[in-house]
Amino acid sequence: MANIKIPTSFNIELEFETANMFQRFGAWLIDTLIRVVYIIILSYTVRNLQLEEVASYVVYLFLGALPFAFYFLVLEIIMNGYTPGKYMLSIKVRNMQGGQPSTSQHLIRWLFRMLEAPYFFWNGIIPIVSMVRSPYDQRLGDVVAGTIVVSTKTKASLSETIFRDMSAIDYTPHFPQILKLSDRDMNKIKNLMDQAVKSNNPELTARVAYRVKDVLEIQTDMLPAEFLETILNDYNYYTTR
Template structure:
């Protein structure tokens, strides 16, 4: 496996372990088994219904062909970069900043999957060669889309930094004044928050929250812990847009 360090806007490098060829192949085989099982059950069901030829073709198209064609992009969007196969192999699709891929990135990966399809032996060599040539085991679709498949067991714990992936939520920021602080300031605030939690010291949390409100001239009735979490989320939202 290879590790990739992804710089953030907070002067923190998040280290991810990339998925190797075995993990990606096994994930694909699991997804392939699920697809074959689904088609087998669908075919058995339609045959038992004894429908007409036209009706059977319509059902096969809408309940068979379309789900199979859209299997990867739809599930990876719904499951935040995963399919059942990727989930079982503990891997996930991410963008090169470590966040959730955009809709266009998912679609680009899907379009390139058409020419990389392993159903034909020759075409199956394309993703294999691309992954062997890539230091991060990226297939051609990943390279073009700007995505990477990583292990869900990251080397760096996101909860230990001020990084928050706000791309996956419909978030509305509360305090634009937070941009007056630097990433160094935010890291100090996060470290003090962690110390307060570990030592079970709500007074420290309250003092930090009061100091931030005083410096930024913020008026709010939010509880200290809630307020500090909100400004961390706000900072991530503004600096990653």
């Protein structure tokens, strides 16, 4: 395994542990077993239904071949970088900034998977060589797509920083005045928020929120905790675009 330090736009480095070759191959085996078992069950069901030949081909195409082929692409998108195999081995796909990959990145990984899937010896050599040569255990599809597979048991958590991955949601910012503050200011606010939560001190949250409103000349009816979370999201939205 290797560790990768990903810089954010807030002068904070997030350290992740990359998934090694054996973890990734183990996850692939689990996912392949799931797909094979599904096809076996489907075949058994179709035979028992005694469908006509054309109807059987249609069922195998739409309920068998397509789910088998698009398994990784669809699940990694809807499960935010996981597949059942990856989830069981505590690894997931991220982009090189530590956030959720885009749909196009998932698509590129999936297209290259067809070249790298170890169904034949020469196919299996491609990802092995790529991961051995990559400092972050990336297969060829990861290198091209700009993604990486990391352990979810990371040394740094995004929730411990002011970083929020706003790329995955359709977010509308509320307070453009937030850009008057610096990274250092936002980190201080986040630290005070965490301190207030740990000590169950809503008065501290209220004082921080009042101070931010006063400095930025903001008037809002939001509750203090909601307001502070909103300005963190707004800051991420503006500074990552």
